[in-house]
Amino acid sequence: MTSDERTAGERHNPVMLRRCLDLLAPALTEPGAVVVDCTLGLGGHSEALLSTFPEARLIGLDRDPRALELAGERLAPYGERATLVHAVYDELPEVLQRLGLPRVQGVLFDLGVSSMQLDEAQRGFAYAQDAPLDMRMDQTTGISAAEVLNTYPPGELVRILRQYGEEKQAKRIVEAVVKERAKQPFDRSARLVELIRDALPQAAKRTGGNPAKRTFQALRIEVNGELAVLERAIPAAVAALGVGGRIAVLSYHSLEDRLTKQVLTAGATSTAPEGLPVVPEQYQPRLKLLTRGAELPTEDEISENRRAAPARLRGAERIREAHTP
Structure with a gap:
């Protein structure tokens, strides 16, 4: 059976599912409660939300038409x-x-790349198998990873690898890419993986898993504009919450987690000038943090689902409306 013939349920093991449900539960028990799954994927979290909270209504968003199709089958009941x-x-x-x-x-x-996108070789997300260098979550729009590699100026490629992949060897990798793309444009992942292996010093190859991991992450984030989207999305989600509403965010790398932390911490912090004996309502925090720092998956969960290993979960509750002057 190919990955494409499996049902969404067989293909997707939702990360930190029980903890996500626990965080959201107090907000979803009333009849007519609405919960938004902003990253529907194969619908694992959504299915659990619908079955656990029978009075709730779900809105599921995804940019990937194939994910919507598969999740639609799963959630049809x-x-x-x-x-x-x-x-x-x-x-x-x-x-x-x-x-x-x-x-x-x-x-x-539930941020990052979905199980389906990783499992389907032709999408080009996974560095472990040769595939076209695409990496678009929505293949109907935007530029592919190959176009980024083949057309971006060297300085811009270095910035992307450093900023989005936290790749210390960015300059060395980009020098090799520029040299190679002049001979023949990149179109497949295996050639890029091989180039990265050859470009890195021995010491760098011995740490942190597959040496191509950080470059692939950086390209994926650039192709899909993930951090720019997230910068807009988390504040918008907080603004959409009614008082008593809750948000839960699963991140998979430090850039996503840092952004999430900044927005939720800012919302949970008083904006009053220092030294006020009583803090007026308009300066009071709008959010209450529900997690102490970022929560991590348990060892049992990681052993059952290796993709849970890098997950970081943060949650917050809306405790008052924003002040409008």
Whole structure:
């Protein structure tokens, strides 16, 4: 059976599922509660939300048409309780406006690349198998990883590898890429993996798993504009929460987690000038943090699902409306 013939349920083991449900639970028990799964993927978290909270309605967003199709099959038994929308998660405000939902009670983000995208070789996300260098989550739009590699100026490629991949050897890798692309443009992943292996010094190859991992992460983030999207999406999700509403965010690398932490911590911090004996309502925090730092998956979960290993979970509750002067 190929990966494409398996059902969504067989292909997707949701990360930190029980903890995500526990974090969101207090907000989703009332009839008519609306929860948004901003990263629907194969629908594992969404299915659990719908079955655990029978009074809740779910809005599922994904930019990948194939994921929407598979998740739609999986969630079909829930009928009109599930509304699936082809959208990038920073489009949340527009989606909610279209659906006539000024406020929601829960929001979940499960960031990064989905199981399906990793498993389907032709998508080009996985460095462990040879495939076209695509990496677009929505293959109907945007530029591919091959186009980035073949057309970006060297300085821009170095910046992307350093910033998005935290790759210390960025300059060395880019020098090799520029030399090679002049002979023949890149179009497949195996050639890039081989080039990275050859470009790195021996010491760098001995640490941190596959030496291509950081470069592939950087290209994927650039192709899909992931951090720019996330910078808009987390504040928009917080703004969409009604009082008592909750947000849970699963990140898979330090850049995502840092961004999430900044937004949630800022919302949970008083904005009052120092020294006020009583803090007026408009300066009070809008959020209460539900996790102490970032929570990590258990050893049992990692042994069951290796993709859970890098996960970091943060949650917050909306405790008051934003002050409008």
